[in-house]
Amino acid sequence: MSDQLIRSTLLAISLLAGATHAQGTGFRFDGDSNSDFLGYCVDGAGDVNGDGYDDLIVGAYGEDRTGTNTGTAWVFSGRDGVQLRVLDGTNAGDNFGYSVAGAGDVDDDGYADVIVGAPQQPLIPGSGNGEARVVSGFDGATLYTLNGDGPNDSFGFCVDGAGDVNGDGHEDVIIGAIEDDDQGLSCGSARVVSGADGSVLYTFYGDSAGDLLGWSVSKAGDVNGDGFDDVIAGMPGHGDSVGMARVYSGVDGTVLHTFTGGGAGDQFGISVSGAGDTNLDGFDDLIVGAVGDDGNGANAGSAKVFSGLDGAPLFTVYGDSPEDGAGLSVSSAGDVNGDWFADVIVGTPGATHNGPGSGAARIHSGLDGSLLRVLHGDAVGDTFGACVSNAGDIDADGVYDVIVGAPGVDRADIDSGSAYVFDRLPHVPAVENIHGTACVGADGRLPRIGYIGHAQIGTVIQITLRGAAISTPVAGLAVGHATELPLDFLGLTGCTVYTEPFTTVIVPTDSFGMASISVLIANDPGLFGVAVEFQWMIVDHGAPYSLPLSFSDAMTLIYGN
DSSP: OOHHHHHHHHHHHHHHHHHHOOOOEEEEEEOOSTTOOBTSEEEEEEOSSSSSSOEEEEEETTOOTTSTTOOEEEEEOTTTOOEEEEEEOSSTTOOTTSEEEEEEOTTOSSSOEEEEEETTOOSSTTOOOBEEEEEOTTTOOEEEEEEOSSTTOOEEEEEEEEEOSSSSSSOEEEEEETTOOBTBTTOBEEEEEOTTTOOEEEEEEOSSTTOOBTSEEEEEEOSSSSSSOEEEEEETTHHHHTBEEEEEOTTTOOEEEEEEOSSTTOOEEEEEEEEEOSSSSSSOEEEEEETTOOBTBTTOBEEEEEOTTTOOEEEEEEOSSTTOOBTSEEEEEEOSSSSSSOEEEEEETTOOTTSTTOBEEEEEOTTTOOEEEEEEOSSTTOOBTSEEEEEEOTTOSSSOEEEEEETTOOSSSTTOBEEEEEOOOTTOOOEEEEESOOOOOTTSOOOEEEEESOOBTTSEEEEEEEOOOTTOOEEEEEEEOOOEEEOOBTTBOSOEEEOSSEEEEEEEOOTTSOEEEEEEOOOOGGGTTOEEEEEEEEEOSSSTTOSSEEEEEEEEEEOBO
16 A cells, blocks of 8 residues: 555544544533633532532632622532532622632531632721631531731632641641731741631741742642641742742641742742642652743743652653743642553643633643643633643542633633533543444455554554455445444445445455555544544445445444553
8 A cells, every 4th residue: 555545544534533522521611701710710629519529619700790800709510510609709809719729628527618719808998918718518608717917918819728737637728828928028928727617727938028928829638648638839939930839747837848940930839739649659749830931932831740758850841832831720630541640730821722822731641741631722812721620520430530721711701711621531541342243245255354453542553354355456444433324235234334424545455355554543642532433345346436345344443541
């Protein structure tokens, strides 16, 4: 077979697969008015209603439901996407929902709770101390409200569950206040608060003015194996915006690790998260974003994963192009590909796959940092990937799902924003399945399909034909995503024939009635889970597509990892 024919075959297969594959969106939630910025912050909420499915929380800090820019946070069911809770800010300009997070079960009632930040909320009118509100998953009641210590602290700029840092059986929370001036102008702070009673357990401060500690805060998991959950906080303004991130012990608040950016303007620590156990050493690891990293072009951005055990860097992933802004948001993704290693997700809101600023979210293997999958924004300015998070297991299939915010989406109005939940990620194994019934050829032989290899992306699989009539001049390998129809076809009986759409590639058979073609499955994470049908159509005599014809049985390839 000619090189040109091979190239045409592979192009046809790639086009068919790419055109029919969906990204696997479980749900999409949309803002309803101009500048809602829904999706600026998103998170898994845990199982707030006790139905066995993990739920979601989505912020829209520009929502005007109860006043201009009061802001709103919605809790949605992971089971069916219905709205479970609507939480609103108190005052115009609160920006309630600027940060949202699952809080864990803070009151130990068996239901997961949530926390919402409102960094502009005025404790005293005009003050802008900021607020964080912890809300019961069971009934939506406010469990307690926390406020910044001083005017313009921006307390609630970032919030998260902290895990159980003090071992009392109640999940705790952590809140960032980037404008806290206690240790210098805008040095920032991060406050860890008891879930049991709302009392302050620890307050951590930036080292110097402009550090902006608390820009990002997160649970870290148990990084040192002492049985207590630890926390991590970022300060992207530290040292000419080189940036820094610190990991603090849940037991006593001491510093376990300090990570520093590589150069001025990196803004290392603009995002931080526990990464889960990415290297299966029994200790939870960390991920830190550096949106201004120029390692792959100006502001391409990066995210670095560190060992929880000893703080050593495990791997770094970079944005593909200048201004991608990779690392603006980072999170553990859970084990999405079923290899037992916790994976990570990195937001890249400046990516340009579907136009400038359409954005992307990239899922990387915790094992080696290799790219597992890329999720893309739909249109120019969507800023898809501005916030990324582990969504928990929303469909209770035992596999972690993810949620991605795109606050620049214009679906309802300009910057109304959207959030997307993806529940079919690259955990699909490579599957080959031969099925259907072949038609006996002109000389009574039964043509059969076969294969060599496995349907994994980046590999070659050989599709074979045996048992065609010896007089056969050619066979056609039909490739597509077709519907199975048992029917009489051109006078043939007992066949299983696959209807259009198909691309058919003509292949000469040998003197034994055999043929084969090698198919290169592109090394494209977007092909995970794509199902492609193959079936041989054999011309028993004469020119291509002339009668009589026979058909082999068929096979389905589901591309996997």
